[in-house]
Amino acid sequence: MFVSFFPKPKLFFISAAAWSLFAVLFWFFGGEQLGAMFGMPPAPAGQPPVLGVPVFATAPFIWFYIYYAFFVGAFYLFWRFYAPHPWQDWSILGSSLILFSTYISVQLYVAINNWRGPFFDLFQKAITTAGSVSAGELYSLFWIYVWIGMTNIMLFVITRFFVSHYIFRWRTAMNDYYMAHWQRLRHIEGASQRVQEDTMRFAATMEGLGVAFIDSAMTLIAFLPLLAALSAHVPVLPLIGEIPYSLVFAAVGWSIFGTILLMVAGIKLPGLEFKNQRVEAAYRKELVYGEDDPDRARPPTVKELFAHVRKNYFTLYFHYAYFNIIRSGFGQADAIFSSLILIPTIAAGKITMGIWQQIATAFGQVSSSFQYLVSAWPTIIELLSIYKRLRAFEATLDGEPLPDLDRHFLEKQSKGQVELA
Incomplete structure (x- = not known):
């Protein structure tokens, strides 16, 4: 199931988890600030966040793209020379692209959450004091939400398209691997069904579960610091x-x-x-x-x-x-x-x-x-x-x-x- 698509699966997943953990921890404990050396510092503390899609073109995000590409490239080159595998472009680079796309999708939800603060404060002001807020102010904030939503839709469609191809490549790798050993496997009960149907169901199930798991992990990385900051408003439970x-x-x-x-x-x-x-x-x-x-x-x-x-x-x-x-x-x-x-x-x-x-x-x-x-x-x-x-x-x-x-x-x-x- 895994050796057909990933090089040395046990070592690969352990190393991927360790490398990812190191990259995340290094980002939070110095890597983010490292961008200042190249003219891409983090957003100043206490400054209102950039609202809407333009935030993804700011210096902190550009530095993140470079940072992510460096760690992915180093991991890919290590496995390319250590244990070459016919499916490593899909299993390593494809997985990295899915991770990146999912992270950007989660950041779009963070952008929506940043939008909620000023919009609903403005909404509260409008319904509390008549005439204090113009319709144009509310419409302008609504347009920011629309652009975030449209970007999210496009990203979702592209990601699902790529993930579907990624998963079918995994199924192809399993199918080729099992058929190469068919003479040893054919005596097992329902062998034909297991090769045809179970590999298909495994691929389809992994598509849903895998994307959901990555989305959950990325959501935690993005929203836990935000929830910790918001906890200052709710000191008592x-x-x-x-x-x-x-x-x-x-x-x-x-x-x-x-x-x-x-x-x-x-x-x-x-x-x-x-x-x-x-x-x-x-x-x-x-x-x-x-x-x-x-x-x-x-x-x-x-x-x-x-x-x-x-x-x-x-x-x-x-x-x-x-x-x-x-x-x-x-x-x-x-x-x-x-x-x-x-x-x-x-x-x-x-x-x-x-x-x-x-x-x-x-x-x-x-x-x-x-x-x-x-x-x-x-x-x-x-x-x-x-x-x-x-x-x-x-x-x-x-x-x-x-x-x-x-x-x-x-x-x-x-x-x-x-x-x-």
């Missing part, structure tokens, strides 16, 4: 009292609670989803045999195989029922949590409408990013079931024992039993 970086503490604590809650509630689902693939495959395989062999797919056999399908689906429906109750309940609570903790501050009149809008947006972005597992858990369950099926290929190629269910199937097949217990 209900039931807890005064605490430094109160909003960061509340967002992280609430998200961890939700993640653990959903993981515990859905702990049985990956195994059931995997078994569902197995019983469906056994049923489908017997029907395929029955197309050419009149002695196969007899009513008693088909009835028994379909009974296994029915039993697994009904078990899956039961576990999804209480999982969805907990997931939906947490979603409803999450929608009002940030407003709930702001009630004492709002009642005391310590924040303006613009600041409240900025806090609500930043809190929601950070909270939803930390809740990546909550929102993506059903898709992660599906990916785990696909991974378990393709894991039989990996085990065969690595000379390891087959997973228990695959070994169990081969034992039953050798005894002439077609059903799947």
